[in-house]
Amino acid sequence: MAVSSIAAFLGFSLFAVLVPGADWAYAITSGLRDRSVVPAVGGLMLGYVALTLVVVGGVAALLAQNPAVLTAVTVLGALYLVWLGVTTFVGAKNATGPLAAAQNGETAPASGPAAGRRVLKGASVSGLNPKAVLLYVALLPQFADKGGSWPLAAQVGLLGLVHMATSGVVYFGVGSLARIVLSARPVVARLVTRASGIAMIVLGAFLLVERLTA
Secondary structure, three states: OOOHHHHHHHHHHHHHOOOOOHHHHHHHHHHOOOOOOOOHHHHHHHHHHHHHHOOOOOHHHHHHHHHHHHHHHHHHHEEEEEEHHHHHHHHHOOOOOHHHHHOOOOOOOOOOOEEEEEEEHHHHHHHHHEEEEEEEEHHHHHOOOOOOOOOOOHHHHHHHHHHHHHHHHHHHHHHHHHHHHHHOHHHHHHHHHHHHHHHHHHHHHHHHHHHHHH
């Protein structure tokens, strides 16, 4: 696979990741609520693993050939974004709870069932994120060299890993920065959490309307 193709996809991937969306909102919320952002970011990466496997397995081609199935997946993701946005907005008053406990000398487990739930939630956020689904299903295969020496599945898998790595670095930085900058500013933290919830609701509603009226 040509290095130029990987570099081109890396630039596109970085641009896509830097555009705030549901993954950003979840990373920020995790940075404010959780003792560690690692489970949340790990969950987001797990969702990208699932999407990569879907593309490698050829399911992406099936979805592309069946607009109704792709519409159903997009609508499901949009509805999930709206639900996640509502719960994030409603729970904004508790955004700094774990951080406040840590400042008071209390400890909050960074692993165990709670961390497992954050991983699964992160996987559902990225795995059902319509933006990520469309990127993997419709755009990622276009960067593969169909006449190259590498098998197409190997190329797609590599590009999926590139996007995962880019996303992991950015989202870990976003969550950690939110924790450092906003932990001592509970009012601002609540406002940011509410803004994240509103952003997810608006994004989900827009995608829902756009898909259903297309």
